[in-house]
Amino acid sequence: MLAVHPVQETIRFLPVLIGVLFIGSNGQGHIWSLVGLGIAVAGGLLRWFTTTYQITPSHIRVRRGLLRRRELSVPRDRVRSVDLTAHPLQRILGLSRVVVGTGRSDRHDEGVTLDALATPAAAQLREELLHRSVSVEQKEPEGRVVAQLSPRWVRYGPFTLSGIATIGVVVGSLANLFNETRLDPDNFGLLRSVIGQLTSVPVAVAVVEITVFAAVLVAVLSALAYVLAFWNFRLTRTEGTLHVTRGLLTSRSTTIEVRRLRGAEISEPLLLRAAGGARCMAITTGLRVGRGSEHGGSVLLPPAPLAEARRVAGEVVGDAEPAVHDLIRHGPRAHRRRYTRAFLFAAIVTGVLLLLWWLARWPAWPWQAALALFPLGALLAEDRYRNLGHALLGRRLVFRHGSLLRRRYMLSSEGVIGWVVHRSFFQRRAGLVSLTATTAAGRQHYTCTDMPAAEAVALAHDAVPGLLDPFLVRRE
Structure with missing residues (x-):
């Protein structure tokens, strides 16, 4: 921690330090920049002096902070998943970051985090928290490989459009730097040449050039982001657990208990669907969903061929039928x-x-x-409409909806803890309802829209017998 945290704080404050260095026009900018660097390093050192943790048979306790003291205590029976990550500096030093999922999927909740532990100790702690024993020398659990990254899958990277976020961050940072340091873009020869070339051609040609350049840049950055995030990806299944490892520079290792798993989701964004690809996500407690799902560890398969996503989903839920079965139209x-x-x-x-x-x-x-x-x-x-459908296959609920982003949910009916039947004014006139299954896992609610009212009630009753009985009126 004494080596890692000062570097992390310095990188975090790097834009401010650069701004201070350039703003100091009276020759003292480098002095204030060094002062800021010293403050960042001191803040990183304080994290080591003020952070302690304790693992007891019943609780996990973490205490941190100097001026604002904070102590977090979590019962061990609330542990749902354990996520191990290591960025390049941590990997060089043989350290890992342990994030313990406690059943909350709110992306604003950081959970229980133990930063910069020795990698063997982190692996042992993971197994201990998940109620299994393992030797200190064992780094990764052995098991059957369910899926492993193929280099051919990188071709799906450009269709994820993840490079758009990178471009936005870079452009925003450069604009803020130019604004704070009062730099003139005309002072940069390359930028001046590009602007001059665009202003010298007709507007239509300039628009085409910018569009082509942006498309190529987004495709390249998206492919690069795919490689950085999912290189060395492997999904293995051991006795009672699913284990995911991935990452090129920053390695990530996530362990999910099968008994916490409530199903799987196949996600197909429009561009990825046009290329014949899809991704598979876990529906489980303790992992982040939505926009932060990849960061939170619920990815069971990165963008890959649709057939592979269906196969992985079938193996994860223990039944291949829900991933390929034809659904009932509405x-x-x-x-x-x-x-x-x-x-x-x-x-x-x-x-x-x-x-x-x-x-x-x-x-x-x-x-x-x-x-x-x-x-x-x-x-x-x-x-x-063609993507809208539902089915009940044994004890497995299957919902599908969406066009720009088509999703197929395969949810165990044993994980359903309630139903919500919603009808808007226009739905009532059409005799349709939106049926939502509530659960403690994943998004916590999964909705099938515009179902005929009688079919929705019958589906809910058959999926979880007895749950709707107090609200049903049976006709003689």
């Missing part, structure tokens, strides 16, 4: 509702632009271009 009323919503949106946008052309002297091309929303809306509505 009927003509749900079909009509998809088209009505798509055409209503197109009509409102076109009508507003038409009024602006008529009353405010706007050009005519905006409302004429908006007419394309009608055929595009029809294609989207048809795709959304």
Whole structure:
């Protein structure tokens, strides 16, 4: 920790230190920059002096802080998962970061974190917290390999568009640096040449050049992010656990208890689906979901061929049928509702632009271009309906919905702890409902939209017999 945390704090404050160095126009910028560096290093050292932890047979206790003392105590029976990570500096020093999942999936909750432990001790602690014994020399649990990264899967990286976030961060940081240091972009020859070239060509050509460059840059950065995040990926299954390891520079190791697992999710973003790819996620307690799911460790398979995602999901849930079985369609009323919503949106946008052309002297091309929303809306509505479906296969609930992001949930009915039946005004007129299964795992609620009311009640009753009985009126 004495080596790791000062470096981490210095990297965190690096933009501020650079800004102070450039802002100091009177020749004292380097002095204030060194002062800031000393403060960052001191803050990193304080973390070692003020952090202690204790593992007892019943609790995990972590105490940290100097001015604001904080002590976290968690019962060991609340441990749901243990995540081991190590960035490059930690790997060089033989250290790991242990994150203990306690059943909360809120991305603002950091959980129980023990930073910079010796890697053998971290591996032993993981096994101890998950109620198993292992020797100190054993680093990774042995088991059957369920999935392993193939270099050919890197071709799916550009279709994840993860590079857009990187570009946004870089552009924002550069803009903030230029603003804080009052640097003139014209002083940089390369940037001045690019701006000059773009201003010397017609607008349409400049737009095409920027679009092509941005597309290539996003594809390259997305592929690079894929390699950094998922290189050396391996999913293994041991007795009672699923174990995921991945990462090129920063290694990540996640162990999930099978008894905490409630199902799996197959996610297919539009571009990834067009390339024939998908990713598989775990529906379990204690792991982050949503936008932070990859960081939180619920990924069971990175973007890969759809057939591979279905195979992995089937092996994880113990039944291959839910991942490939045809689902029950929701009927003509749900079909009509998809088209009505798509055409209503197109009509409102076109009508507003038409009024602006008529009353405010706007050009005519905006409302004429908006007419394309009608055929595009029809294609989207048809795709959304075709992707909508449900099924009950034994003790496994299967929901599917979405178009721009198609998701297929395979949820164990044993994990369902409640039902929510929602009906909007227009759904009531169409005789449709949205049925939500609530659970303690994953997103904590999984919704099947626009189901016929009778089918929704029958599905909920068959999936968890007796749960709806107090609310049902049986007809004689």
